[in-house]
Amino acid sequence: MWTWFHKLASPPHFYRIAGLTIPAFSWAAGLLxxxxxxxxxxxxxxxxxxxxxxxxxxxHVPSAILSMFVYATMAIAAAIGLIWRMKLAHAVxxxxxxxxxxxxxxxxxxxxxxxxxxxxxxxxxxxRLTSELILLFLYLGYLGLRSSFDDLQRADRASAVLAVIGxxxxxxxxxxxxxxxxxxxxxxxxxxxxxxxxxxxPALCMLAGFALxxxxxxxxxxxxxxxxxxxxxxxxxxxxxx
Amino acid sequence: MTARPGLWRVxxxxxxRDLRLAFRRWEQAVxxxxxxxxxxxxxxxxxxxxxxxxxxxxxxxxxxAALLASLLALEFLFRADHEDGSLEQLVLSGHPLGWLSIFxxxxxWTISGLPLVLVSPVVATSLAVPASALAVVMLSLLLGTxxxxxxxxxxxxxxxxxxRGGVLVSVLTLPLVMPALIFGAxxxxxxxxxxxxxxxxxLLLALLVLSVSLAPLAIAAALRxxxx
Numbered sequence: 001m002w003t004w005f006h007k008l009a010s011p012p013h014f015y016r017i018a019g020l021t022i023p024a025f026s027w028a029a030g031l032l033x034x035x036x037x038x039x040x041x042x043x044x045x046x047x048x049x050x051x052x053x054x055x056x057x058x059x060h061v062p063s064a065i066l067s068m069f070v071y072a073t074m075a076i077a078a079a080i081g082l083i084w085r086m087k088l089a090h091a092v093x094x095x096x097x098x099x100x101x102x103x104x105x106x107x108x109x110x111x112x113x114x115x116x117x118x119x120x121x122x123x124x125x126x127x128r129l130t131s132e133l134i135l136l137f138l139y140l141g142y143l144g145l146r147s148s149f150d151d152l153q154r155a156d157r158a159s160a161v162l163a164v165i166g167x168x169x170x171x172x173x174x175x176x177x178x179x180x181x182x183x184x185x186x187x188x189x190x191x192x193x194x195x196x197x198x199x200x201x202p203a204l205c206m207l208a209g210f211a212l213x214x215x216x217x218x219x220x221x222x223x224x225x226x227x228x229x230x231x232x233x234x235x236x237x238x239x240x241x242x
Numbered sequence: 243m244t245a246r247p248g249l250w251r252v253x254x255x256x257x258x259r260d261l262r263l264a265f266r267r268w269e270q271a272v273x274x275x276x277x278x279x280x281x282x283x284x285x286x287x288x289x290x291x292x293x294x295x296x297x298x299x300x301x302x303x304x305x306x307a308a309l310l311a312s313l314l315a316l317e318f319l320f321r322a323d324h325e326d327g328s329l330e331q332l333v334l335s336g337h338p339l340g341w342l343s344i345f346x347x348x349x350x351w352t353i354s355g356l357p358l359v360l361v362s363p364v365v366a367t368s369l370a371v372p373a374s375a376l377a378v379v380m381l382s383l384l385l386g387t388x389x390x391x392x393x394x395x396x397x398x399x400x401x402x403x404x405x406r407g408g409v410l411v412s413v414l415t416l417p418l419v420m421p422a423l424i425f426g427a428x429x430x431x432x433x434x435x436x437x438x439x440x441x442x443x444x445l446l447l448a449l450l451v452l453s454v455s456l457a458p459l460a461i462a463a464a465l466r467x468x469x470x
Binding site: 082130134137138140141144145148149154157158161162164165166168169172 | 410413
């Protein structure tokens with residue numbers, strides 16, 4: 001197991017494995033999202049309270065979950081990079097940040113569109129929404145800090161410290177609907193029995209699809225990072241010329 | 243072989259040195275206070291000089307102005323030491339860097355945060371805040387500027403060596419200090435309305451404890467990266 005892990009962390013090996021797995025991830029993600037969309041938009045019954053409008057749930061919730069999941073991945077990768085000086089871990093953090101920022105923006109935008117008919121307003125300053133907005137700011141700060149260094153190693157390590165600091169925000173987002181009286185509804189997807197199965201399975205499909213999409217885009221971006229970081233290495237020339 | 247000086251002596255030496263340097267350039271040190279006074283002046287001019295309306299926004303105005311003023315001061319925290327190499331000496335000194343950074347941040351807070359707290363009653367009174375609320379306003383800023391200095395210190399350390407890092411420091415600090423802003427302004431607001439501000443003040447204190455205990459570790463890690 002450990003030798004496999006170490007092997008994966010070596011850039012040439014990773015570059016090859018990633019190239020092989022990207023199509024698999026992409027196809028699986030595409031199929032799951034297609035199934036989830038069909039199930040969510042066509043098959044699932046309308047909500048007894050929110051009518052057809054609840055269907056934006058199928059995009060909103062997976063984006064929101066992924067926005068936090070990607071941040072957690074980024075922070076853990078950054079910590080691994082700081083502690084064990086693993087180059088590929090820093091690359092994972094660097095490649096994850098823009099994806100996570102887009103998931104966050106997507107969650108905020110879809111939530112806003114959902115909020116207008118249901119709550120009668122595009123935006124309320126409550127704990128869940130504000131902490132998700134702070135998450136977006138953290139991503140943007142991370143990207144800003146990373147881009148302001150010329151030296152890649154310093155960019156890696158300084159932004160890694162920032163990513164680790166920012167993780168304090170994740171529990172706040174997750175528990176914001178529990179700790180405070182929020183207009184935002186609590187978690188229905190992960191609470192057993194809160195949702196009928198006909199509504200639930202498309203959401204789980206979408207969630208898995210989004211996660212695989214993240215995996216696919218992450219690997220594409222990671223290959224780019226590896227090329228950028230190893231551009232003077234002999235193995236890369238061999239692979240690219242082939 | 244001489245005995246190593248104790249942690250307290252080392253810390254106090256760092257603290258005293260930073261204070262002495264700051265007082266020699268006191269024009270720089272008073273800038274945040276002047277900034278706070280000016281920003282607070284803008285609001286009555288822009289909104290309306292009517293007392294009831296000012297009182298309604300006073301807590302928010304005061305807190306946002308103090309937040310921006312202390313962001314402005316963060317630039318002076320490590321910059322000069324980084325440029326003349328004394329920061330490197332601190333890193334190489336063999337004393338725990340996290341411990342030293344606590345005293346650097348404390349010195350910085352004494353110069354830039356404490357004056358904000360001290361002038362806040364004047365600013366608050368000019369914004370029609372009743373005298374009974376001044377103590378809580380000051381207390382909330384006392385705790386809040388501490389959080390700002392420690393969290394901002396981590397951001398300042400991270401941006402060491404970045405050209406034109408001023409905006410970046412703000413972008414990194416602001417999302418992390420928003421909780422302090424929420425509780426601080428809420429405490430001040432409750433006091434202005436004549437209610438008990440105990441809850442938000444305690445939460446603010448918790449944030450201060452959290453940032454004092456964790457931020458020095460982040461500052462130390464960032465400084466090590468910065469002076470490489």
